Amino acid sequence: MDKRKFLQTGAAFLAWSATMGMRAAHAAVDAKTKLVVADQSEFIRHLLDASGQRKQIGFQLDLPNFAGGPAIFEAIRAGALDIAYVGDTPPIQARAAGVNLPIIATFTREVAQYRLVQHASAGVERLADLRGKRVSYVEGSGRQVFLIEALHGAGLTLKDVQLVHLRVSELNDALRAKAVDVATLIEPHVTRLAKQIGARVVPDPQERTLLPSTSYFYARPEVLADVQKAKAIEAFLAAFVRAGKWSNANAQAWGEHYYRRFQKLDAESASAIQSSLSPLIFQTAGEAQPHHQRLMDTLLAAGSVPRRLDAKDSFVSTFDAVVTANR
Known part of the structure; x- marks a missing residue:
């Protein structure tokens, strides 16, 4: 992998990637296309399975599981991942390290998961x-x-x-x-x-009440410039949003699948977890930017990033239409 290309963070490069991604909207996904998406706590895998959305994906979807954003960052830097499900801080730390991994989708809960x-x-x-x-x-x-x-x-x-x-x-x-x-x-x-x-x-x-529980999907810019990969991302995000809507509307079935059968929790514990969660909310790039700016400014004030960053430079709106169409 060309590290210099990976580290390129200019606005022109991201704009070009976004344009190529939009062109992908008119291309059919080749069934041989492989999309590698970093998962955490096997959340995406089980959400897609429990909702039935995994069956709607007509390409190769790999969901390797990771423990936290730093390990994911190293894997995506090495070119082993296409996109990744991460918490609210990893994209900021990546930018602070000189690597802009554009955020392509945002989902949040009003109540913090932490x-x-x-x-x-x-x-x-x-x-x-x-x-x-x-x-x-x-x-x-x-x-x-x-x-x-x-x-x-x-x-x-x-x-x-x-x-x-x-x-x-x-x-x-x-x-x-x-x-x-x-x-x-x-x-x-x-x-x-x-x-x-x-x-x-x-x-x-x-x-x-400290912070909403916000998570992102971010991507390697090169992936967004690949027509088939970008189309696969579009299909994946559509399935993910529909799966999230299903979990909001079918809390009991989701809890039984994920907390009881997969995580092996007793009924009382599973119920306690679910009662603490507010519904998933899916946001466009514009909707997500104010909160992201707040996070950036918080980390700057704490001395955890070296300079002020502008949230609008962290997002691409390439997949906003698929989010709004399915949420």
């Missing part, structure tokens, strides 16, 4: 109690900006806590071993650690 989870004896009753605590820090993950926002909610900064730099895969064990006092986790790990070690979420009401 939770601040403490071991049983940590003694954190409100966000202000985070001062001086050992707190997990996963740079390049959506957990990063969530923690920063939590600290801001209590009038604190990253300098007011002891940051323990970890990988996503290390968070559960770190909390079990009390190597950290608080970790930023998602389900089903929150529920599992509550049962296993008596872990509990920080009960401050602000913890549930």
Whole structure:
């Protein structure tokens, strides 16, 4: 793979990629086309399967599973992925590193998926109690900006806590071993650690209102310039949005498939998870930009990115029409 081409981030190159993607809308997808999409917690795989949308995809779709944005970034830099499902921070960290991976689709929930989870004896009753605590820090993950926002909610900064730099895969064990006092986790790990070690979420009401739970699909620019790949992305996104709508309307069936059968959770735990989730909302590039700018500015204020970035340069509107047509 030509690294110089990959690192090219000029507006002209992205505009050219978007134009080529639009032309793909008039081309049929060759059944031999292969699209490799990074998944996390096998969410996409099971959403497509449970909704029946996987059967509607007439090309080769590979969904390798990853643990967090940093590992995905390395894989997409190596050319092993076409597009990726990531949290809200990885596209910003990529741009800060000089790599613009254009965001092609956005989906969000009004209530955050992340939770601040403490071991049983940590003694954190409100966000202000985070001062001086050992707190997990996963740079390049959506957990990063969530923690920063939590600290801001209590009038604190990253300098007011002891940051323990970890990988996503290390968070559960770190909390079990009390190597950290608080970790930023998602389900089903929150529920599992509550049962296993008596872990509990920080009960401050602000913890549930800090940020919406926003995720993106981003792409290698070269992929958007490939007619067959771009058409496959269009078909994939249409199926994904329809699958998300299905999960909103069929919460019980989705919970039974994903939380009970796949994640092996008991009925009480599965119900608790689903009751904490707000519906999936699918956004166009223009609709998603204000929140993305807020995230960028938050990371800048915290010193986590070296310069101010403009959110509009992170998005292409190539696939907006397919999102709006299916949402």
